[in-house]
Amino acid sequence: MLTDSYVGLVTQRALHTNHPGHAHVGDTAPLTPMSLRLLLGRVAHEFESRNRIFDLPTGRFWRPDPEIDLGFSFAGRRAASPIGPAAGPHSQLAQNIVLAWLGGSRLFELKTVQILDELEIARPCIDMQTIGYNIEWSQELTLGQSLTEYVKASMLLDILSQWEPVLEHVAGTDGTPGPHVFDMSVGYDLAGISNPRVAEFIVGMRDATAEIDRLRAEIPEPFAEYRDLEFSAGLSDTLTLSTFHGCPPEEIEQITKHLIDEHDLDVIVKLNPTLLGYENVRSIVNDELGYHDVEVKESAFAEDLQFDRGIELIGELNDFAKARGHRFGIKLTNTLVVNNTKQWMPEDTMYLSGPPLHVLASTLLATLADALPGALAIPGHDGDVMVSFSAGVGKDNLAETLAMGVNPATICSDLLKPGGYGRLAPMLKALTATVAESGTTNLSDWRAARQREAIAAGHRATVDQHVAFIRGDGIDPYTRAGNAKLPREVDNELQMFGCVACNFCITVCPNDAFFSISSLDGQEGRQQYLVWSELCNECGNCMTFCPEDGDPAMVKPRLFTDEAVFTGRTGQGFLLRSDGTVVGRTDDDSSAEATTVVARLLQSTAGNPLPNM
Numbered sequence: 001m002l003t004d005s006y007v008g009l010v011t012q013r014a015l016h017t018n019h020p021g022h023a024h025v026g027d028t029a030p031l032t033p034m035s036l037r038l039l040l041g042r043v044a045h046e047f048e049s050r051n052r053i054f055d056l057p058t059g060r061f062w063r064p065d066p067e068i069d070l071g072f073s074f075a076g077r078r079a080a081s082p083i084g085p086a087a088g089p090h091s092q093l094a095q096n097i098v099l100a101w102l103g104g105s106r107l108f109e110l111k112t113v114q115i116l117d118e119l120e121i122a123r124p125c126i127d128m129q130t131i132g133y134n135i136e137w138s139q140e141l142t143l144g145q146s147l148t149e150y151v152k153a154s155m156l157l158d159i160l161s162q163w164e165p166v167l168e169h170v171a172g173t174d175g176t177p178g179p180h181v182f183d184m185s186v187g188y189d190l191a192g193i194s195n196p197r198v199a200e201f202i203v204g205m206r207d208a209t210a211e212i213d214r215l216r217a218e219i220p221e222p223f224a225e226y227r228d229l230e231f232s233a234g235l236s237d238t239l240t241l242s243t244f245h246g247c248p249p250e251e252i253e254q255i256t257k258h259l260i261d262e263h264d265l266d267v268i269v270k271l272n273p274t275l276l277g278y279e280n281v282r283s284i285v286n287d288e289l290g291y292h293d294v295e296v297k298e299s300a301f302a303e304d305l306q307f308d309r310g311i312e313l314i315g316e317l318n319d320f321a322k323a324r325g326h327r328f329g330i331k332l333t334n335t336l337v338v339n340n341t342k343q344w345m346p347e348d349t350m351y352l353s354g355p356p357l358h359v360l361a362s363t364l365l366a367t368l369a370d371a372l373p374g375a376l377a378i379p380g381h382d383g384d385v386m387v388s389f390s391a392g393v394g395k396d397n398l399a400e401t402l403a404m405g406v407n408p409a410t411i412c413s414d415l416l417k418p419g420g421y422g423r424l425a426p427m428l429k430a431l432t433a434t435v436a437e438s439g440t441t442n443l444s445d446w447r448a449a450r451q452r453e454a455i456a457a458g459h460r461a462t463v464d465q466h467v468a469f470i471r472g473d474g475i476d477p478y479t480r481a482g483n484a485k486l487p488r489e490v491d492n493e494l495q496m497f498g499c500v501a502c503n504f505c506i507t508v509c510p511n512d513a514f515f516s517i518s519s520l521d522g523q524e525g526r527q528q529y530l531v532w533s534e535l536c537n538e539c540g541n542c543m544t545f546c547p548e549d550g551d552p553a554m555v556k557p558r559l560f561t562d563e564a565v566f567t568g569r570t571g572q573g574f575l576l577r578s579d580g581t582v583v584g585r586t587d588d589d590s591s592a593e594a595t596t597v598v599a600r601l602l603q604s605t606a607g608n609p610l611p612n613m
C-alpha cells in the first residue's frame, strides 16, 4: 500500500530539481512477465520490420573480433566475454537477459532470489541522476516466476544462437556467438536459503527439463522448427551469495557450506564495502572523492562481516570448497548503505553504486590481496580464490578493471544510463582495441603484459597500480565534481502523444517496457512512445532521464494485455484484446479520441514492433 508520506514524496518529486513528475498514486506495479510466445513473436516481427530485437538495433549487437579472444573461464566454465549484467534490474526478466546477451554479455549474475518473494518495493526505487542509488530490496517476482524467466531466457538464447538472421550479427569465427554462463544469486539467511521453496528453485535451475518441456508448446510459428530443440537443461551450477540486507556474518559460512554440500555448487560470496571499515569508507567518499552530500550509514558497519573475520572466512571456505572438488570465489562489491538525504526515493536508507563504489571496491580488492598473500586469483598473487567485480564499471574503465585480474566485470549502474544495453558492445569494442594495441590476442596474455608493466612501474600488481591511479589527485571520473552533471531538461510538460523523441525512456528502461511507433500523419513528433504497463515496475529511471516535465511511465499510453491487470489498476490505460480491439480509459474526457489514436498506431504495422496479438 502507498503511504501518505510516499504520496507526499512523489508530489515532492515535481519540485525536486530535474525530477519533475506525476505522482504514482493509486496502485503499485507488480511485474507481469511476457509469455515466451509473445517474446518470440516480437523477436521475429521486430527483426523483420525494424532490424532490431526488443528495441536494440542490430548495430548495437556485439560480434566478437576474429583476431581477439575476450573469453575467460568462470570456475571452469567458458564464457565468450568477460562482462555481463550484475544482479539487479537487468537480469530479472527474460527479455532483459536477451538484450544483455545481444550487447555482448556472456556472464549473467541473475537477480537475487530469496524466500520473501512477495515483498512490495517502494517506488521510485532507482535514482541514476548522477552516480547511482537504489532502494530495490529484492526480486519482484515469486520464486516460481523467477525460475520461469531464467528458463525462458535460456531457451531464447538457445534459439537465437542458431537463428540465421541473428547469427549473422553475433557469430564469431567459429560460427557461434560463443558460450555464456548463468550464475544464480540467492540471499539472505540460512533459514530462507535452506527452505524447500528456495531449494526447489536451485534444483530447477540445475535441471530445468520439466520447465523447458512445459514451455516448448509456447514456441510460436516463426520458430516452430525449434520446438523439439535439445535446449540446455542445466541452466546454472554456480551461485553468488548476496550477503546484503543484514545477512548475518556467522551465517555466510553456514550458507556457503550448505550450498556446496546440498546443491553441489561452486560458490562466490558477494562482499560489501563495509569490510573496509567505517572511517576508511567515510574518508574516501566524503574527503577524498568530495561527496559531502553522502552520509555513510555507520550502523551498517557494525552489523556486517568484519575485516579480520572476513579474511579467515575466505581461507576457510576456499579450503572447504576445494576439499569437495569445488571452486570458491569472492565478488567485490555490493552497494554501500547510506542515509537517504536526497529523499527522492521513499526510504530512510538507500544503496550507493557507480563511480565512488568503484574506488571502494578496488581499494578493498588491494587490501584483501595484501592480507591474503597468494590466495586471490589475480596477477601478482596467483592464488585460486576467484574474484569477480561489480562497482562503477563502464566503457572508460572496463580495461583497467579487468587488468586487475577480476573475472568477470559485471555492470548495473552504467546500463541504467541513456543507451542502456546499447552501451555494452562499445565497451567490448574498446576493450578489444586495447588488447589489440598491446600486441596480444587474448585476455590472459594481455593481463600478463599489464602485470609486467605494473611491476616495471614499481607496483606489486596491477590492482595496486589501478588503486594508486584512481585515488591519485584529480581523477575526475570518480569524484563528485566529475559526476555533477544533471540530465538535460527542456521546459515542456510531457504529453501522452508527442515529445522531444530523445528515445531515453526506451534505452534507460531495464525491462524494455517502452517502445516507439512512427507517428501517424498529422501527429506531432516523429515517433510516439508507448509503455507496456505490465513490464513497468515504476522504478523511476525513465522519469530521471526524460528531458520533459512528467513521468513517461504514467503519461505515455499504458498498454495492458491482461484484462484482470488492466481492471485492477487505476489511471489511464489501454487494454489490447486478442481480437485486435483496444479498450481505453483516460483521466479526462479524451478517452475515445486517445483510444482511436492508440488503435491506429498499433495497426500501422510498418512502424509497429509488435506481432499480431
Ligand SMILES: Cc1cc2nc3c(=O)[nH]c(=O)nc-3n(C[C@H](O)[C@H](O)[C@H](O)COP(=O)(O)O)c2cc1C
Pocket (backbone or CB within 6 Å): 086, 087, 088, 089, 111, 112, 125, 126, 132, 133, 134, 136, 137, 138, 139, 185, 242, 244, 270, 333, 334, 335, 353, 354, 355, 357, 390, 391, 392, 393, 410, 411, 412, 413, 414
Ligand atoms: C537497482 C539495483 C538493484 C540491485 N539488485 C541487486 C540484487 O538483487 N542483488 C545483488 O546482489 N545486488 C544487487 N544490486 C547491486 C549490483 O549487483 C551491483 O553489485 C552494484 O550496483 C554495483 O555495481 P554498479 O556500480 O555497476 O551498479 C543492485 C543494484 C541496483 C542499482
